[in-house]
Amino acid sequence: MxxxxxxxxxxxxxxxxxxxxxxxxxxxxxxxxxxxxxxxxGLRSLRNPPFINRPVDVGAAYFTVSQTQFQNKVDQWQSLGLVHQWTDTFHVFKDYEITTTTGPMRYGAKKGxxxxxxxxxxxxxxxxxxxxxxxxxxxxxxxxxxxxxxxxxxxxxxxxxxxxxxxxxxxxxxxxxxxxxQVCLPVLSAWFVIDSDTPKYDAMFVNDHEVISLIINDGKRRKDNAPVVNVLTTNDYAKTRLENIDYYLDEIVDHGLEIWNIKSDVVEKGITRWSMAQVxxxxxxxxxxxxxxxxxxxxxxxxxxxxxxxxxxxxxxxxxxx
The missing domain is CATH 3.50.50.60 (FAD/NAD(P)-binding domain)
Structure with missing residues (x-):
């Protein structure tokens, strides 16, 4: 046997x-x-129309490919319509200046x-x-x-x-x-929906900020252009805030809105914790x-x-x- x-x-x-x-x-x-x-x-599903049950990636934000062995698997996923190429260019926010950076192609998944x-x-x-x-x-x-x-x-x-x-x-x-x-680093991951068109950015690295490290346009990542945004905190911010995380939701969302200069109303929002987000x-x-x-x-x-x-x-x- x-x-x-x-x-x-x-x-x-x-x-x-x-x-x-x-x-x-x-x-x-x-x-x-x-x-x-x-x-x-990680995924969460939106609760309210018109996006009820729409998934939002709230864990790993995307993936990249550098090795042939993994590329073969990704090609298989692409042929099945599970993943798609998203973008190779992110914006960068630092000291209220916004620039761009180009790197490897990032992949997203239609269903998360x-x-x-x-x-x-x-x-x-x-x-x-x-x-x-x-x-x-x-x-x-x-x-x-x-x-x-x-x-x-x-x-x-x-x-x-x-x-x-x-x-x-x-x-x-x-x-x-x-x-x-082994050292594991925590992250808080928040998401919100706005009552307007999807924001213009695909994603943004946020450098030297006391709260935010990365902002993702989930509508562009998912390629349905839904006005859904995912905001990830810094490790330092998260490590002392792993309890009662709902208390910090508004602060995280407000920073995301400010950095992206979003004036629209937020119609849905949520938060989750990843105590071992990054190893x-x-x-x-x-x-x-x-x-x-x-x-x-x-x-x-x-x-x-x-x-x-x-x-x-x-x-x-x-x-x-x-």
């Missing part, structure tokens, strides 16, 4: 790891504690970036992968020839999550201590031979592409299965 592998986390790295494992003949079970899959591919996770999990299910969403794991124990995940035996386990989260469920005290050293680049902790940990933290430039590619490379950590 094929070896069994538990993948804990249904974000991008967990999904790509599951593809690699099932394509190499392993029996794969994906666990995720969230209501929805995708990890930091979480739709990529939903699509890939459906494909994995067709391959025989078991996907258990809203399944919280509280204990992982390394035995001599097996790994116990909530007392269920597997031949190996993949932690597709930041080290800080893995540390909460791994029972080995020394390993828990090492994983807890600082870090060295991978040495794991027991039947455990692997994957994610974008182990790249010099953490991002969606890095998460996908790190998951693809999962077998390099599980030589015991080869």
């Amino acid at each position: 094929p070896d069994s592998v538990a993948v804990i986390g249904s974000g991008i790295s967990g999904i790509s790891a599951a593809h690699k494992l099932v394509d190499n003949g392993f029996l794969v079970t994906i666990f995720d504690q969230g209501k929805n899959p995708g990890g930091r591919l 970036l979480r739709s990529l996770a939903i699509h890939e999990l459906a494909e994995l299910t067709k391959k025989g992968v078991t996907h258990l969403q809203e399944r919280k794991i509280t204990s992982v124990v390394d035995k001599k020839n097996k790994v116990l995940v909530e007392n269920q035996e597997f031949d190996a386990v993949v932690f597709a999550m930041p080290g800080l989260q893995a540390a909460r469920i791994i029972q080995d005290k020394d390993l828990k201590k090492e994983l807890s050293k 600082a680049p870090s060295s991978r902790v040495a794991m027991p031979e039947r455990m692997a940990i994957v994610g974008d933290a182990y790249s010099d430039n953490p991002r969606i592409e890095a998460a996908w590619l790190d998951g693809v490379a999962v077998l390099s950590q599980l030589e015991v299965l080869n």
Whole structure:
């Protein structure tokens, strides 16, 4: 019988790891504690007409491509109409001066970036992968020839999550201590709808501001031109405001309106927190031979592409299965 592998986390790295494992003949079970899959591919749905149930990306803002292996996957997504090229030019706000900067092409998704996770999990299910969403794991124990995940035996386990989260469920005290050293940075993500046309900017990096780091025109990102704006805070602002986040919504929205010189009325708004929004680049902790940990933290430039590619490379950590 094929070896069994538990993948804990249904974000991008967990999904790509599951593809690699099932394509190499392993029996794969994906666990995720969230209501929805995708990890930091966060979405919220608007509540009011005329945009009721329209999704807004409130986690990862976009993705870029630099490696052929990931480009092949993106080409596949494009051919299915899941993603599209958005823009290679952002505006930059600093000291009330606005300039532009050109970089790599940014990609968006018509139904939100979480739709990529939903699509890939459906494909994995067709391959025989078991996907258990809203399944919280509280204990992982390394035995001599097996790994116990909530007392269920597997031949190996993949932690597709930041080290800080893995540390909460791994029972080995020394390993828990090492994983807890990883640095994660928080962000508050607000969104609002205005009663006018979509703003003129695609997106704007906000430099040296006490509250805001990035403003995204979700209507242009989604290519439906809805007057929906997503505002992300700085890490420093968020780190002391992770409780009672609704209290800070108006302040964040007001800064976004001011920076973009929007005079229209706000007709809907909301906020969410990402306590582990950005994982600082870090060295991978040495794991027991039947455990692997994957994610974008182990790249010099953490991002969606890095998460996908790190998951693809999962077998390099599980030589015991080869």
